Amino acid sequence: MPQIAGPTRAYRVVQIHPLLKCNLRCLHCYSESSPTGLRSLDAGRLCAALDVLRREGFNGVGLSGGEPLLYADLARLLGHVRGLGMLATVTTNAMLIDADKAAMLRDLTDLVAISVDGSPASHNRLRAHPRAFELMRQGVARLRSAGAPFGFIFTLTVENLHELREVAEFAVAEGAALLQVHPLEEVGRATSALRGAAPDALELARGFIEVARLQQEFAGRLVIQYDVADLDVLSANPERGYAMEPCDACALAAAGGPLADVIAPIVIEADGAIVPLQYNFSRAFQIASLDGGRLEDQFAVWKRERVEPFLALCRGVYRRLAADAPPYPFVNWYGAVLNASHAAAPPVFALTR
């Protein structure tokens, strides 16, 4: 049975936002989480959904939020993920990690991803908290003492590339397994608090040079992951951006293959909506809802009716990128598709339901 490799190959992830409550109110938060965020999902419903998604071919779960360490049933949920044989990651600001939570994360996750946004001053400014860096570092020390693998996530803006080396040094000194460099997307709170701060083509290109240089400098000590699509690679492998011609994919979907063979990653948002690729993806392309009845039935409808509109959206993004002939061959692909999903006319299927 053919599969669509998608951007993340055989690692097919369900990203879950079980709550929108957070101890911080970060300027760049795409989910606009905050201490007053009330929405959350019942762990029992999530576990039941994961049972179905495991059968649909997903093999990894990324827990985000809000701050996942504020989710009362985090250990239960992670234990269920582990019981299903899926890989588990948790994305956290690390400020709430005590010895017990560190031990729990060591036992139930494969990697803890911790946000670090530059120098202590830059980190505290973006986190809107004067001690965010200091408290994060204390949490990291507890993870290290517990023996839990962890990595850092650096959000690249148009103004902070020069701080990446400092973050890489920090990551090595702290014993991190991985440094993920992710470009800022102007969604959520960033649309107002960080308007104009997303890295443009020049900054993405300079970012590539800097990441390549740092990867050489820190070879053997740190893996650096740059979440930017190389347009030349995408051109040679359009399926990695879901930009291939529809025939195989639609045939696959119509044949009723596993959902993960057609679309991954997917996101479960805090209101129960399951959407493709990114948080806040246009609901016009929604895959299912935890409130919408049997997930298997909803997935069958999506595979039958909605794969082609989704692929058409991705092809459109790819063609526009190619036609625009950007000055440098790098693009924030997830951000581009997310924005296009909101700009697109409602797909035809929306009229046939």
Added chain:
Amino acid sequence: MSEQARGSAKLGELSHEDLHLAIDTARTTYKIERWWKYGQPAIDRISAELNITDPRQAASVLGGLTSLHSPARQVTFDVFPYGIPVIDGVRVTLQIDQIPGK
């Protein structure tokens, strides 16, 4: 935004031509084959160095790392005690490989 405010400007100026040359050069050693979401690390291969400054904690940390090993995940590590004549730390180089298909 002024050009001086750019993060890259603080790393030094590069002309358009020099930047393209630098991209071509960098691509010989570093290639982006896949791209990931925020908070979704590519965890199919992880290498790390842990520096355990209290040798009394070494046994529990190494025990924790050993427990990560599974049919789907190969965990290997080397241990280097340091300090003469009394050991005052342990450095651990760690590699985790997810085994495809497991």
